[in-house]
Amino acid sequence: MAENLVIGGGVFGTGVALEIAKSGRGVRLLEKQKIASGASGGPGRRGVRANGRDVRELPLMKMAYDIWPELHNDLDTNPFFERTGNLLLIEREQDLKSAPARVWLQQQQGIPSEFLGCDELREMEPELDQRVKAAIFCEKDGVCDHAAVTKAFENKSREFGAQIDENCVAVSLEIQNGRVKEVITNMEEHIQVTGTLFVLSNSTVSDLIENHCGFHLPVWNECL
Numbered sequence: 001m002a003e004n005l006v007i008g009g010g011v012f013g014t015g016v017a018l019e020i021a022k023s024g025r026g027v028r029l030l031e032k033q034k035i036a037s038g039a040s041g042g043p044g045r046r047g048v049r050a051n052g053r054d055v056r057e058l059p060l061m062k063m064a065y066d067i068w069p070e071l072h073n074d075l076d077t078n079p080f081f082e083r084t085g086n087l088l089l090i091e092r093e094q095d096l097k098s099a100p101a102r103v104w105l106q107q108q109q110g111i112p113s114e115f116l117g118c119d120e121l122r123e124m125e126p127e128l129d130q131r132v133k134a135a136i137f138c139e140k141d142g143v144c145d146h147a148a149v150t151k152a153f154e155n156k157s158r159e160f161g162a163q164i165d166e167n168c169v170a171v172s173l174e175i176q177n178g179r180v181k182e183v184i185t186n187m188e189e190h191i192q193v194t195g196t197l198f199v200l201s202n203s204t205v206s207d208l209i210e211n212h213c214g215f216h217l218p219v220w221n222e223c224l
Contacts, residue, residue, distance in 0.1 A: 084141065
């Protein structure tokens with residue numbers, strides 16, 4: 001019986017499972033399909049960036065700049081991060097007015113950021129549409145193969161003793177005295193939770209919690 005239980009086998013779920021397993025505690029992860037089959041998988045690379053990020057996450061991003069370039073060494077795999085720099089393009093007047101303040105805010109967090117006016121921007125990217133008025137340039141931003149890192153988290157978690165079950169769906173939660181005591185799966189297995197339950201399954205989190213715990217989490221899907 002694992003002390004801690006993680007629902008969701010994406011980059012967050014596998015990363016949490018790895019950290020718990022590395023600490024020497026028991027952890028089991030449930031993924032309803034295959035590891036990295038949801039938002040953490042698919043083609044292309046995803047941004048590892050400060051540009052466009054919620055300001056409350058900027059201190060984490062400063063830490064991430066040091067972690068991501070060397071993370072593959074800790075996971076014993078090929079590099080999956082590339083530092084490319086990032087341009088946050090500005091077309092609207094209201095965004096143009098607030099851009100210098102955003103640059104200042106990122107700089108205050110120790111994140112190198114630069115406001116590029118029209119002429120400076122065209123020197124860097126001469127083929128940009130003329131409707132683009134300016135940009136914020138963040139030189140330390142990059143991209144990552146999320147599927148690769150998620151599967152690397154999975155493999156390393158298993159090495160540290162984590163139990164990872166694919167095609168295993170958490171269908172309901174058993175609540176006692178305000179805490180989740182059991183998770184019931186699609187195979188009708190009753191998994192006891194003696195430690196911490198991490199529900200990291202993206203858009204299914206809200207329904208699972210609301211249907212079985214009786215309160216609503218303000219979680220929604222958003223297309224940027």
